[in-house]
Amino acid sequence: MSYKTLWQGRTDTEDGVRGQRWHQVVNVAPTDSQRDTIALIGYPVDQGVVLNKGRPGAGGGPNALRQSLSSLPWVIEGSLSDHGDISPQSTLPQTQQRYSDSVTELLSHHQCVLGLGGGHDIARGSFHGLQQFTGKQARIGIINFDAHLDLRKPAPHSSSGTPFRDISEWCKNNSRTFNYCCMGVSVAANTPALFDYARQTDTLWLEDIDFDLNTATSVLPTFLSRIDTLYVTVCMDAFPASAAPGVSAPAAVGIDAATVINLIRWLGRYCRQHTITWSLSDIAELSPFFDKENKTARLAARIAFELTRAMTK
Incomplete structure (x- = not known):
């Protein structure tokens, strides 16, 4: 099924422009000049x-997310375009490079980009796409909502468990600072070796059992003071399995969705107040095959709704 046909849903013609929804405003045939x-x-x-030995299924994530976004109200004063999916290549690094090039191109033509994953290996492509767009001098900060640090050592290949280690090694080899924060980390889902590497790289993290708005907003300003460009990535396995069953690795505890939404809104305000550029976000690990009653897809759509508002408001 073409992604273009997924954009359909409820219409409220009696409310005019103020009653429009995503499927009514999205342009599925954007031109190069748009x-x-x-x-x-x-x-x-x-x-x-698959390389990370997780449950496959995230390849269906983008279309499931499109379907759940379709009937949400359009509240942004601006336009929306869907540029389809990149084509997976024969190797993961080639696929990530293809995605990275697409992100760079889109950022050069649009105010903000939202990536629809896909495994969390999307993060490596997102970071490099943003880095190519911003140039060598930009100080990029990564905030990841995730039960996993995703700092695994490639063994020997990169996977959905290695993207931030891949980025860290790239930063080291290119004399750049690795600015990484992971919110919602489960000590039961990460080995001591991963926490060792997190400490070595000055990674900031907040455990799932400690995650609340007051704590998060008290530790983030110091992190944000070191950057001028923000990239936010949300792994759907950050949420409890009861709220997000359709993921590659369901969380036993997870973090509260309402708190994540409030923190995303806080980030939007903070970035505007402190002139931090935030033009790229993505959502990862939505696996519709395992999703019960579309719970995960609906939650992912709400997160996407909040991310786009925060980046543009």
Whole structure:
């Protein structure tokens, strides 16, 4: 099924423009000259999840997310375009490079980009796409909502469990600072070796049992003071399995969705107040095959809704 046919849903014609929904405003045939407020790009990739020995299924994430976004109200004063999915390549690094190039191109033509994953290996492509766009001098900060640090050592190949280690090694080899924060980390889902590497790289993390708005907003300003460009990535396995069963590795505890939404809104305000550029976000690990009653897809759509508002408001 073409992604273009997924954009359909409820209409409220009696409310005019103020009653429009995502499926009514999205442009599925954007031109090269078009400049939109939000550009969507899909990463329908399971390669990294399989290499990480997780449950495959995230390749169907982009279309499931499109379907759940379709009937949400359009509240942004601007335009929306969907640029379809990248084509997976024969190797994961090639796929990530293809996605990275697409992100760079979209950022050069649109105000903000939202990536629709796909395994969390999307993060490596997102970071490098943003880095190529911003140039060598930009101080990029990564905030990851995730039960996993995803700092695994490639063994020998990169996977959905290695993206931030891959980025860290790239930063080291290119004399750049690795600015990484992981919110919602489960001590029961990460080995001591991963925490050792997190300490070595000055990674900031907050455990799932400690995650609340007051704590998060008290530790983030110091982290944000070191950057001028923000990239936010949300792994759906950060949430409890009861709220997000359709993921490659369901969480036993997880973090509260309402708190994540409030923190995303806080980040939007903070970035505007402190002139931090935030133009790229993505959502990862939505696996519709395992999703019960579309719970995970609906939650992912709400997170996407909040991310786009925060980046543009």
